[in-house]
Amino acid sequence: MKKETDGQRETVIEGKELNYTYPGTKTPVWEKNLTFTIDKGEIVGLAGQNGSGKSTLLRLLAGFIPWEINRCSGQMITGIPERDMACVIDRPSFFSDLSVRDNLRLMDRMNGEKGLMDEELAELLGIHEFDRIKASKLSLGNKQKLALCLAIHRETKLALLDEPLNGLDPFTKASVLSCLRKWRKQGMAVILTSHIPGNLEQICDRILYL
Numbered sequence: 191m192k193k194e195t196d197g198q199r200e201t202v203i204e205g206k207e208l209n210y211t212y213p214g215t216k217t218p219v220w221e222k223n224l225t226f227t228i229d230k231g232e233i234v235g236l237a238g239q240n241g242s243g244k245s246t247l248l249r250l251l252a253g254f255i256p257w258e259i260n261r262c263s264g265q266m267i268t269g270i271p272e273r274d275m276a277c278v279i280d281r282p283s284f285f286s287d288l289s290v291r292d293n294l295r296l297m298d299r300m301n302g303e304k305g306l307m308d309e310e311l312a313e314l315l316g317i318h319e320f321d322r323i324k325a326s327k328l329s330l331g332n333k334q335k336l337a338l339c340l341a342i343h344r345e346t347k348l349a350l351l352d353e354p355l356n357g358l359d360p361f362t363k364a365s366v367l368s369c370l371r372k373w374r375k376q377g378m379a380v381i382l383t384s385h386i387p388g389n390l391e392q393i394c395d396r397i398l399y400l
């Protein structure tokens with residue numbers, strides 16, 4: 191793992207000739223190996239048809255898929271520690287039986303004594319309105335909001351977000367987009383997927399097609 195700086199640009203994560211083959215299958219997920227660089231303060235969209243490998247790429251970058259020599263090819267380079275990477279991939283993850291407030295408190299404690307929760311994000315998404323509700327009882331969109339609040343903290347350097355706008359009403363979607371713009375200004379790099387036409391074009395600096 192190394193960090194690369196190039197004048198003003200600072201590479202957060204890089205893939206070189208990257209590919210993955212799932213257990214039980216013989217062919218790699220992508221036709222061509224992927225080479226890309228994501229810099230600090232960049233929002234990059236992942237686009238492609240169903241099954242093209244968007245979630246797989248996010249799982250690989252997040253380390254959810256173990257790096258096995260016979261399944262993974264190429265190189266993945268990042269200079270940021272795991273704790274500064276936020277992932278909302280596959281199902282939103284939280285403690286279903288705990289209230290929204292207890293989930294938030296627990297995560298804040300797990301982030302260390304400093305308490306790194308982004309209160310501005312929580313306010314913007316209006317998550318405290320549901321403080322007393324069990325996470326399992328939230329609607330899809332509110333689960334998505336809780337997952338974002340739990341994953342992203344004030345020191346996050348790279349956010350990997352699978353369909354973060356999925357299930358959100360237009361008002362909440364606008365709030366999430368405004369958070370993305372705020373984070374970009376603060377130097378966070380974001381990689382996100384979306385199936386909805388126009389979503390990626392609206393917010394992304396670049397789109398990577400799979």
Ligand SMILES: Nc1ncnc2c1ncn2[C@@H]1O[C@H](COP(=O)(O)OP(=O)(O)OP(=O)(O)O)[C@@H](O)[C@H]1O
Binds near residue numbers: 240241243247
């Ligand atoms: N656990 C798994 N085992 C074997 N094959 C898998 C597994 N998960 C995904 N795949 C296959 O890998 C390919 C890429 O899947 P992936 O979910 O990454 O695509 P995607 O672009 O995110 O799809 P979608 O747009 O439908 O969410 C598909 O052919 C899928 O069937």
